[in-house]
Amino acid sequence: MKRMFWxxxxxxxxxxxxxxxxxxxxxxxxxxxxxxxxxxxxxxxxDLQMRLPSYLxxxxxxxxxxxxxxxxxxxxxxxxxxxxxxxVQPDCLTVGAAAIMHPAxxxxxxxxxxxxxxxxxxxxxxxGRYLTIDYGEGEIRYVxxxxxxxxxxxxxxxxxxxxxxxxxxxxxxxxxxPLE
Numbered sequence: 001m002k003r004m005f006w007x008x009x010x011x012x013x014x015x016x017x018x019x020x021x022x023x024x025x026x027x028x029x030x031x032x033x034x035x036x037x038x039x040x041x042x043x044x045x046x047d048l049q050m051r052l053p054s055y056l057x058x059x060x061x062x063x064x065x066x067x068x069x070x071x072x073x074x075x076x077x078x079x080x081x082x083x084x085x086x087x088v089q090p091d092c093l094t095v096g097a098a099a100i101m102h103p104a105x106x107x108x109x110x111x112x113x114x115x116x117x118x119x120x121x122x123x124x125x126x127x128g129r130y131l132t133i134d135y136g137e138g139e140i141r142y143v144x145x146x147x148x149x150x151x152x153x154x155x156x157x158x159x160x161x162x163x164x165x166x167x168x169x170x171x172x173x174x175x176x177x178p179l180e
Contacts, residue, residue, distance in 0.1 A: 027054030027176045033076070036065045040076070041179055043069045048100050049150045050074060050179045055172035057165045063095065072105035073151070096156035098173065106151020110144065117144075123171040130167075132158060143170045148178075 029037065029052035044050055063078040068087040077086045077094040084092035101109065110117065110129065117129035120143065128145035139158035143166055144151065154170050161169075 027172055029176065029179075030054055030056050032056060032063060032078075033065055036067055036076070037179065039067055040074070043067065044074060044179065045069070045102070047149075048073055048102065049148055050076075050100050051147070051152070051173045051176045052076065052098065052179070053154075053169045053172045054176050055168055057161060057169070073099060073101040075099045095160055097154075099151075099153040099155075101151035101153065103146075103149060103151060106144070106146060106153075109151070109153060113142075120167065122167070123174040126174055128170065130163065141166050143167060145170070145174070147174060 033040075033052050040050055040052075061080050062082075063080060064082045064084065066077050066079065066085040066087060068075045068077065075086070076098045077084070078096040079086075079092060079094045081093055084094065086092060086094060113129075113131055113133075116131045116133070118131065120128050120130045122128045122143075122145055124147075126145050126147060128143050130141075130143050132139050132141050140155050141158045141161065141163060142153060142155045144153045146152070152170075152173065154166065154173065156166055156169075
């Protein structure tokens with residue numbers, strides 16, 4: 001009799017404990033980035049942390065990542081062209097990018113766009129900034145935030161992603177472990 005009473009109670013307790021306990025597993029980068037992870041880890045500036053999105057919206061065509069490292073930080077570009085490498089061909093077509101920036105470069109980026117930045121609430125109680133810029137050939141959506149002394153700027157062609165989807169990608173980056 002005791003066994004029958006404790007077994008359902010134990011099951012309920014385990015189920016409730018699982019439901020209420022926070023998830024400890026962190027998100028991992030989307031598989032799209034697997035090919036460039038070693039390059040990022042090798043070229044990552046020592047004073048910056050890189051987080052990649054674990055979530056990307058459904059894609060109608062494959063995208064190919066490439067990286068570029070400069071004085072301001074590191075950028076990961078996405079292109080529909082498998083031969084596009086912005087580090088070698090700065091004018092090749094890209095549809096999105098994620099940048100990590102040194103604090104001074106990030107502050108400069110925010111200063112240049114300060115009149116157009118709109119505060120947005122992101123994961124982990126981070127307040128980011130959102131803006132859309134029309135470059136004449138189309139609009140680019142951006143969301144930017146600072147996390148652990150690293151400035152992040154995520155951008156994508158506006159025709160290819162909604163503001164909500166861009167925020168979802170940004171939140172997946174925020175919730176991801178930094179690359180090691």
